[in-house]
Amino acid sequence: AQTVTQSQPEMSVQEAETVTLSCTYDTSESDYYLFWYKQPPSRQMILVIRQEAYKQQNATENRFSVNFQKAAKSFSLKISDSQLGDAAMYFCAYRSGPYGGSQGNLIFGKGTKLSVKP
């Protein structure tokens, strides 16, 4: 079975600085997708960034980028120029590819609570 581990329950960053959130996962599958979701205090889960395992290039979305290390099964999220609105719970999630076992459902880590200090 696939598992996702986020080893940092809480992180803090100064506004305008950079922070990196860690995520490791375990799988025997070769085709899969990885995601970072943001859940602000309002509770609505929002997709931040997505990475396909077959792609070697790390995904980037504006101030958000990932460091995807497939061999190490590591998938960290870097937030540059942090803003007060980035404060939220961040969840790393895994999904099997088309022929995998989890049939499209997401497997989440326990989350990292990010605080942004003004």
Added chain:
Amino acid sequence: DAGVTQSPTHLIKTRGQQVTLRCSPISGHKSVSWYQQVLGQGPQFIFQYYEKEERGRGNFPDRFSARQFPNYSSELNVNALLLGDSALYLCASSITGPLSYEQYFGPGTRLTVT
């Protein structure tokens, strides 16, 4: 366009009772998934429905059931409620089947069992 909507927002039930939670997907989305998020944890997959058929089930007891209607809305039912069922229940929709890239989440229903 309206996002995923869920009702009710909050719900308080007593142990042993039954509850029904409702979800309306984004217009045009045919797949709905349900997740349970216990306080301090990440969401856990309960069910996935696509084109009104169950396409996936997580490791939850038979007290949990769901269905999807012809308009693609969905209901999650939980019977014989336990204290441990207290959680935020999230619904997510996707445009095609289970292998859609992105799932769009609703705001959730907060269920408290006393």
